[in-house]
Amino acid sequence: MAQVSSISNEQSSTAKSIILKISRYNPEHDESSQFMEFNVKYEKWTTVLEAILDVKKHFDHSVAVRYSCRQATCGSCGMIINGKPRLACFTKISELDSNVVTVEPMNNFPVIRDLAVKFEKLFDSHQKIKPYLIRDDTELVSDEKEFLQTPEEVEQYIQFANCIKCGLCNSACPTMATDSSFVGPQALAQAYRYVADSRDKGKDSRLKIIDDSHGIWRCHFAGSCSQVCPKGVDPAMGIQLLRGYMLGFRS
Amino acid sequence: MRESTIMKIHYGTALAAVALVAVHILMRLTQGFADSLEYESVLANYKFIPYAIMLELILILLAVHGFNGLRVILIELKQGRIYEKAVSYGCLAAMIGLIAYGSRTIIMTNMGLV
Ligand code: HEM
Ligand code: SF4
Ligand code: FES
Numbered sequence: 001m002a003q004v005s006s007i008s009n010e011q012s013s014t015a016k017s018i019i020l021k022i023s024r025y026n027p028e029h030d031e032s033s034q035f036m037e038f039n040v041k042y043e044k045w046t047t048v049l050e051a052i053l054d055v056k057k058h059f060d061h062s063v064a065v066r067y068s069c070r071q072a073t074c075g076s077c078g079m080i081i082n083g084k085p086r087l088a089c090f091t092k093i094s095e096l097d098s099n100v101v102t103v104e105p106m107n108n109f110p111v112i113r114d115l116a117v118k119f120e121k122l123f124d125s126h127q128k129i130k131p132y133l134i135r136d137d138t139e140l141v142s143d144e145k146e147f148l149q150t151p152e153e154v155e156q157y158i159q160f161a162n163c164i165k166c167g168l169c170n171s172a173c174p175t176m177a178t179d180s181s182f183v184g185p186q187a188l189a190q191a192y193r194y195v196a197d198s199r200d201k202g203k204d205s206r207l208k209i210i211d212d213s214h215g216i217w218r219c220h221f222a223g224s225c226s227q228v229c230p231k232g233v234d235p236a237m238g239i240q241l242l243r244g245y246m247l248g249f250r251s
Numbered sequence: 252m253r254e255s256t257i258m259k260i261h262y263g264t265a266l267a268a269v270a271l272v273a274v275h276i277l278m279r280l281t282q283g284f285a286d287s288l289e290y291e292s293v294l295a296n297y298k299f300i301p302y303a304i305m306l307e308l309i310l311i312l313l314a315v316h317g318f319n320g321l322r323v324i325l326i327e328l329k330q331g332r333i334y335e336k337a338v339s340y341g342c343l344a345a346m347i348g349l350i351a352y353g354s355r356t357i358i359m360t361n362m363g364l365v
Contacts, residue, residue: 179327211255213335218327246255247262 015041018093020051022063023104026113033111035102036060042093048101049077049088052115064114072230075166079115080104085168085228088115106171122167125187129209131194134202153198160193160238162231169225169235181214185225188216189235192242207246216242257319264316271309278302297360310353318346 020040025033038059040051049067056063065088067077072090081091081103093101109117169185170176176184191210195203210216216239225235244250279287286292297303322342326335359365 175327179330181330182327211253213254213326214330215254217254217258218323247259 015043017041018051018098019100020055021100021102022052022055022114023102024063024114025105025111027111033104036063044092044094046093047089048079048081048086048091048093048096048103051093051101052088052103064112064116066116073164075164078106078117078166078168078171080106080171085171087166087168087230090230106167108171108173108176109167117167119165119167122165122170122184122186125183126165126190128183129187129191129194129206130202131190133194133197133200134205135200147199149198156198157193157196160189160196160233163190163193163233164231166230168228168230169233172224172228174222174224175218175220179214179218182218183210183212183215185219185235185239188219188242189225189233189238191216192238195242195245203245207242210242211246216246261316261319264312268309268312268316271305271312274305275309294360294365297357300361303357303361307354307357311350314346314349314353318342318349321345 017039020038021035022038023033024030024036038055040054042051047070049065049070052063052065053067056065065077065079067089068074069076070089072087075087077088078085079088080086081088082096082098082101085106088103103115105111105115105117109119109122111117163186165186167186169189173182173185175182188210191206194200195206219236219239221236221240223236226233226237229235241250282292297306319342322338325338325342
């Protein structure tokens with residue numbers, strides 16, 4: 001069903017064009033995915049998400065894609081762009097340096113339709129590691145101050161707090177590809193984020209949760225998660241630091 | 252057993268095996284590799300008790316490490332409660348079987364049965 005369509009009436013003089021190949025798949029009635037091709041104009045600043053929205057506007061409104069913020073903040077628009085997991089709103093066509101841009105749904109996630117995938121397992125795993133501060137005196141009484149931290153204490157975890165739950169790391173992880181029960185780099189990095197927070201007292205319970213036959217030990221140091229993370233979280237490092245606690249090198 | 256305990260054993264057995272296999276290779280060098288597998292030489296080695304104990308230890312370390320490694324590979328390949336139980340107990344049984352079979356050779360030699 002490959003088709004090539006192009007916009008001819010909206011050309012600007014500086015615009016160049018690429019072929020945008022979009023993976024189309026509806027699990028309810030398609031046996032396998034198929035690519036549809038569109039000829040799309042772009043400027044130096046055009047993002048892949050904008051190109052997909054252009055296709056929706058001008059050629060085929062039924063292309064399914066999830067997005068919201070368009071500024072790498074909400075974590076909705078993760079997809080495989082030219083073979084690599086990236087945020088569509090944070091990837092400019094010009095930086096891909098290719099005349100053909102291929103977009104596919106993220107790996108290791110069930111497809112809802114086309115580019116939209118199910119996030120249930122990602123969110124369940126995230127929730128499982130208790131992504132909040134745990135302490136007995138969580139409820140502050142009126143004359144108490146907030147829990148103060150030194151800049152050094154903030155340094156310990158702040159990088160990991162930048163996670164936007166986009167799932168790109170889980171999509172890149174080779175263990176996730178075969179181990180459907182693996183907790184995944186996103187949740188493990190968040191377990192570290194809270195364990196390393198000086199205000200938190202939930203270390204033991206969190207370490208217990210990830211010390212499972214499909215927990216932290218199923219990471220084999222491939223490091224793909226950190227390569228694709230758009231927010232510089234470095235989940236692979238978080239996992240190794242977390243292992244430090246479990247092997248007794250850190251306390 | 253906790254997964255962290257199992258993995259500590261996994262890393263520990265690997266490190267200990269590196270040390271013992273190094274000693275094992277050095278011992279073989281004293282004799283020249285070519286002669287190592289001569290029938291009489293193998294028997295003599297098994298009868299030298301400290302060396303036989305070291306070989307037995309390498310057997311145990313690598314059986315534990317190798318079969319736990321196999322368990323890891325298999326539970327990452329496919330999931331399911333019954334399957335994973337079968338993999339765990341299967342690997343444990345194979346580990347014990349291999350150690351028993353290897354030990355039998357060493358013990359029989361020392362008892363003068365071969
Ligand atoms: C003595 C040298 C050895 C060292 C230092 C060593 C070290 C390791 C380490 C660190 C792992 C964990 C890797 C990970 O979690 O990704 C591992 C896994 C494994 N090892 Fe070894 N090992 C050694 C010898 C052996 C031998 C001789 C065997 C076979 C009998 C073996 C079989 C395995 C298997 C099957 C795995 C699981 C695969 C994996 O997790 O990637 N190893 N080894
Ligand atoms: S760690 Fe990075 S790649 Fe993974 S979900 Fe968070 S922001 Fe996305
Ligand atoms: S649309 Fe929000 S991260 Fe891309």
